[in-house]
Amino acid sequence: MRYVNYGLFEWMAGGFHPTPWLLAAACWIAVYGAWAAGLTVLYSGFRQPSQRLYLVLLLLLACITSVLSQAISSAVDMPRPFAIGMSPNYLQHGGRGAMPSTHMSVMSLVALGCLVRPGLHTAGAVLLALAFATAWGRIYAGAHFPADIAAGLLLGTVVLAVYTGLRSGVQWWMRRRYTAPDA
Structure with a gap:
């Protein structure tokens, strides 16, 4: 799998002669x-x-996702491409762990959160395009390696799915607890 990741990186990256x-x-x-x-x-x-309350909730989830991504990244401690000599460090980025990509984790969470929300589909499409453009950059x-980006997308998707499941479960419990039973 590592060789596929490295091969994709060499194909997509600027390398030493961009x-x-x-x-x-x-x-x-x-x-x-x-x-x-963020401006979107x-x-x-x-x-x-x-939609403001929902967007604020998404931003709070984004903060949680960022912290979670950083923790996973520190635990996994996968090197960045420039750290192993596959590319120069064009962004002057620090050498901490790269997987999952925190940018992709957060941006995909917010983009997918907007895509699943009626009334925010257009914003979601714009945000998803920005997430993938940022990932490419x-x-x-x-x-980053492509696998770092894929792991970030997976993390953002999982956090959104957990939030959606918990929200649905709480709503179901509240309806069951606080509504009168059918006669």
């Missing part, structure tokens, strides 16, 4: 893609006041 304009674009999106996603969430909240710039 195309200058492509490297500039990749570094820009790798750094500012998350900011664009803010814009969605201002345009749709009825971080691979091209040598900060």
Whole structure:
């Protein structure tokens, strides 16, 4: 599996001789893609006041996901591509563990959370596109392997699924506990 991951990285990354304009674009999106996603969430909240509470809950989940991703990353301690000499460190990124990608974990959680919510589908599609563009930029710039990105997507999806399941379970319990039984 490692060789597939390395092969995909070599195919997707800029490596030691990147195309200058492509490297500039990749570094820009790798750094500012998350900011664009944040502005998209803010814009969605201002345009749709009825969705604000849900978006705040998603942002709280994003904070939890970030902490969880960092903890998993520290425990797994997978090296980054530049740390093992497969690429220069174009982003001047620290050398801590790379798997899962915290950017992808958080951005995919928020994007998928919007995609499953009626009224936020467009924002979800924009956020998912930003998440994958940011992921590509971080691979091209040598900060992540494709498997780090896939693990981040998986983590974001699992956290959203757990939240959705818990929310449904609590709602079911509340209806059962606090509604009158059918006569």
